[in-house]
Amino acid sequence: MTDETVNETPKSPGAEPQRLYFVFRDGHEAYAVPPTSVVEVITKTEATPVPFTPDWLDGVISVRGAIVPVLDLFRYFRLPSKISNRRNRMILVGVGPNAFAIWSDQIVGVETVEESRLEPPLSNLTDSLLKCLAGQFRMEDTVVYCIDLRKLLEETREQVKTL
Amino acid sequence: MGKPRESYLILFRVGEFRLAVEAFSIQHIADANWAPLAGPEDEEEEDRVVEMAAVLKLPPQEGKRTIVIDTPNGQRGFVVDSISNEEITLHPIEPVPQLLQDWIRPTAITGFLVEQEEVIGVVDLHRVDEAYFRGSQSHE
Numbered sequence: 001m002t003d004e005t006v007n008e009t010p011k012s013p014g015a016e017p018q019r020l021y022f023v024f025r026d027g028h029e030a031y032a033v034p035p036t037s038v039v040e041v042i043t044k045t046e047a048t049p050v051p052f053t054p055d056w057l058d059g060v061i062s063v064r065g066a067i068v069p070v071l072d073l074f075r076y077f078r079l080p081s082k083i084s085n086r087r088n089r090m091i092l093v094g095v096g097p098n099a100f101a102i103w104s105d106q107i108v109g110v111e112t113v114e115e116s117r118l119e120p121p122l123s124n125l126t127d128s129l130l131k132c133l134a135g136q137f138r139m140e141d142t143v144v145y146c147i148d149l150r151k152l153l154e155e156t157r158e159q160v161k162t163l
Numbered sequence: 164m165g166k167p168r169e170s171y172l173i174l175f176r177v178g179e180f181r182l183a184v185e186a187f188s189i190q191h192i193a194d195a196n197w198a199p200l201a202g203p204e205d206e207e208e209e210d211r212v213v214e215m216a217a218v219l220k221l222p223p224q225e226g227k228r229t230i231v232i233d234t235p236n237g238q239r240g241f242v243v244d245s246i247s248n249e250e251i252t253l254h255p256i257e258p259v260p261q262l263l264q265d266w267i268r269p270t271a272i273t274g275f276l277v278e279q280e281e282v283i284g285v286v287d288l289h290r291v292d293e294a295y296f297r298g299s300q301s302h303e
Binding site: 049050054057059060061062067068099100153156160163 | 179180181182219257258259260261262263265266267268269270271272275277280281282283284286
């Protein structure tokens with residue numbers, strides 16, 4: 001079962017299929033993940049750096065005594081815009097047995113997206129972002145990237161093997 | 164994921180990193196001018212004293228203390244900025260989550276000490292020595 005199928009909303013006969021996404025922003029970017037993967041939103045402004053890790057691992061935090069790594073999507077996706085200086089919270093997500101946190105500077109909320117709104121990825125995206133995209137949609141003028149969290153973890157592991 | 168355990172820890176600082184090492188894993192702590200005993204190996208004496216800041220890819224620091232370990236090739240000293248705790252006490256160590264283990268190369272962080280809100284990585288200097296100076300594990 002994929003993250004996306006979990007989040008399909010119940011369909012009435014003839015109704016267009018819809019998906020639910022938890023939407024948040026980090027700087028100029030907006031991301032969407034399945035709401036079922038979101039464990040909690042934490043108010044934090046810094047992580048403790050960990051040596052011997054890639055630059056996209058921002059560090060770790062302690063959540064009720066448990067160690068949680070903090071992944072910096074901006075750095076991982078090698079985005080060309082500026083990193084947000086308003087990061088003040090983290091999205092704690094769970095993917096199978098793994099938990100990790102992602103930076104955010106604004107929580108948008110849970111968005112219902114009709115499948116017809118989902119677009120193929122733009123060709124000018126970075127390779128690392130394209131590999132982890134489950135699709136994208138627009139909210140007003142903003143393109144929201146739907147992140148496949150399982151694929152993201154697979155890709156991070158592959159990338160570390162090559163370091 | 165493993166279970167928490169306890170160990171005697173020496174806390175130290177290198178640049179932005181506050182780290183710990185398990186007391187039983189080291190030979191002794193010396194000042195920054197420490198020199199190794201002459202060894203039978205072909206390694207130069209200066210290579211046996213390592214700036215921990217360089218290992219962590221940090222700007223050069225003015226190291227004040229040297230943590231000395233015994234390796235199969237003789238002694239090696241890691242120069243650090245400072246040692247934080249004069250009294251070595253028992254601390255609980257949280258295990259490294261599996262996901263994070265997948266991201267750490269070399270796998271030289273063996274656990275974390277959580278002190279209130281602060282998280283301190285526990286470093287295995289023998290694994291650092293093996294990875295960087297005996298070439299068994301990729302680190303680039």
